[in-house]
Amino acid sequence: MLNYPEADRFDTRTMRAWGSGAAPLPVELVEPFERKFGGKLLEGYGLTEASPVVSAHRLSGVRKLGSVGQPIPGVRVSIQDDDGRHLPAGEVGEVCVKGPNVMVGYYRSPEESARAIREGWLHTGDMGRLDEDEFLYIVERKKDLIIRGGFNIYPREVEEALYAFPKTAEAAVIGMPDALMGEDVLAFVVLKPGEAATDDEVMAFCATRLARFKCPKHVRFVDSLPKSPIGKILKKSSADSSEGEIHGRRHSGTDVLGARGARRRRSGPAVQARGHVADALVARDGRHHARGGARPHRARADEG
Numbered sequence: 001m002l003n004y005p006e007a008d009r010f011d012t013r014t015m016r017a018w019g020s021g022a023a024p025l026p027v028e029l030v031e032p033f034e035r036k037f038g039g040k041l042l043e044g045y046g047l048t049e050a051s052p053v054v055s056a057h058r059l060s061g062v063r064k065l066g067s068v069g070q071p072i073p074g075v076r077v078s079i080q081d082d083d084g085r086h087l088p089a090g091e092v093g094e095v096c097v098k099g100p101n102v103m104v105g106y107y108r109s110p111e112e113s114a115r116a117i118r119e120g121w122l123h124t125g126d127m128g129r130l131d132e133d134e135f136l137y138i139v140e141r142k143k144d145l146i147i148r149g150g151f152n153i154y155p156r157e158v159e160e161a162l163y164a165f166p167k168t169a170e171a172a173v174i175g176m177p178d179a180l181m182g183e184d185v186l187a188f189v190v191l192k193p194g195e196a197a198t199d200d201e202v203m204a205f206c207a208t209r210l211a212r213f214k215c216p217k218h219v220r221f222v223d224s225l226p227k228s229p230i231g232k233i234l235k236k237s238s239a240d241s242s243e244g245e246i247h248g249r250r251h252s253g254t255d256v257l258g259a260r261g262a263r264r265r266r267s268g269p270a271v272q273a274r275g276h277v278a279d280a281l282v283a284r285d286g287r288h289h290a291r292g293g294a295r296p297h298r299a300r301a302d303e304g
Contacts, residue, residue, distance in 0.1 A: 002033055003169055003192075015039035017059050021046065023232040024138060024156050026163040027065050043068050045138060049122055050075075051101040055136045067135040075099035078121060079130055087129075092139055095128040096121040127154070146175035146183050153185060153214050161209040162187055162216075165202060167195040170225050172235045176218070187216035188235075190225060197221070 105113030
């Protein structure tokens, strides 16, 4: 909505609250959103297997930016390690959910059901932490964790830094294979209309907010990121599909890194209903990109 060119046509002064879900809400967007549209922007969390709400902020309660609120009544949230041990407040692990909202299982998939629900806890595949007040913070999808030379990097943390860059409209971060480090950080950035930036400029900004090993090694400027019908940026593979791209339009000489060249991730049935698509990335050569204005020849990768 912040980037919608005709947003000023609508009078939203009577709005008391806005809800955000389906994908992490960058903290850097909250203040400009509320200043422009009024009301409070409240983030929640859920998934289809939990029918579909797990936690939310209360309009009249405390709001902690960066969190997705507290568990709704009747629902318990536990942060667990890979061995199923419950972790204390502040430690990062897998978000597990128990309550009457949790599904019985996947239709005709007993093995997948047994993997997803263990000892009554739904294992969401999301990494997160709880604070001392039971506010939940989602860190990243477990399968999206980037391991660079033995160090864990959460894409959301890098994306938060990218959204703080004044010229960024949208950003997405994934891991890319690296012969030396195993994986490295690849960032896709959509610039605000009329803005121009270099990858060195973006990486230097990230270095002021992130540890050096977390900073993007490569920055690709694209005109748009694909989204689901509810506006979620699609950067993950579906278990059933090897198609779909992150589209980048640029001047002549586009380098198309298709589904075979990009790193591919497979998500389990627990996330198949979330609209993920394949990683197929359109990269660009050169080190400078500007948005807006006339463009010569454009090229894009076609889906399908």
